[in-house]
Amino acid sequence: MKLSAPIYQLKRRAKLLARTDTIPLHQALDRIAQEEGFTAWSLLASQHETLLPATPMLSQLAEGDLLLIAARPGHGKTLLGLQLLLDAVRESRKATFFTLEYTEQQTMKRIHALPEGEALGEKIEIVTSDEISADYVMRHLAGAPRGTVAVIDYLQILDQQRSKPGLSEQVSALQTFARETGIVLAFISQIDRSFEADGKGLPDLSDVRLPNRLDLTLFSKACFLHNREVQLQHVA
Structure with a gap:
């Protein structure tokens, strides 16, 4: 599943959400992940932060x-x-x-x-x-x-x-x-x-x-x- 923005931008969005809604960062991250089609941030990160070249x-x-x-x-x-x-x-x-x-x-x-x-x-x-x-x-x-x-x-x-x-x-x-x-x-x-x-x-x-x-x-x-x-x- 393609993300709407790079992960670092999604993290920034979550930090802003945490400040504006006065919620813990982990909750904000999960909310952003749900908007991207994942049930939790950990699932989004595990699929999209692992970046490996085709040839080792x-x-x-x-x-x-x-x-x-x-x-x-x-x-x-x-x-x-x-x-x-x-x-x-x-x-x-x-x-x-x-x-x-x-x-x-x-x-x-x-x-x-x-x-x-x-x-x-x-x-x-x-x-x-x-x-x-x-x-x-x-x-x-x-x-x-x-x-x-x-x-x-x-x-x-x-x-x-x-x-x-x-x-x-x-x-x-x-x-x-x-x-x-x-x-x-x-x-x-x-x-x-x-x-x-x-x-x-x-x-x-x-x-x-x-x-x-x-x-x-x-x-x-x-x-x-x-x-x-x-x-x-x-x-x-």
Whole structure:
């Protein structure tokens, strides 16, 4: 069933409804879901937030790749990153999720919503330390076997602490680390809100939100998502 609007817009509508009708957000979400033909928001989300490419992304990545996964909120970039880790586990690879956004419990809940998530999700290592940075990631993955897959959530707050190096310096260091170790590093990234007014079908590198300077050609591949479309492209 096709939705009347992207999920992130439906969520905004629910938040506005919760404020105007003075009801809990979960009730507002359910009401919006019912307008879309679902009995509850959980059913709508389970069918429309799981966004997977036709060809598993892992098979299109090489050892040492630096991957950018970018989309506006609610278009599936986090779930795609988690699916990448599940695919790595299925191939008996080490898989690690570094997140500055979610707790371990929240992350596991999202993993369990994916195909085979309940069966394989416990094998994904989840790291939620506030100290996550390039140096932290490299120390944590030191000695990991070639082909290890790690997802970093998310790019724009990697250098949120002033004591850490700038974003460009951190990504450059991680690029060198990935090439030397054969570890695949994927970064979840935000897309600037101005993209929605441009009328393009999918975002591109020019739409990546960059509060701090960063050479995007440091990435070897980029995956863009929007309205259930996915495109993987070579960057450098």
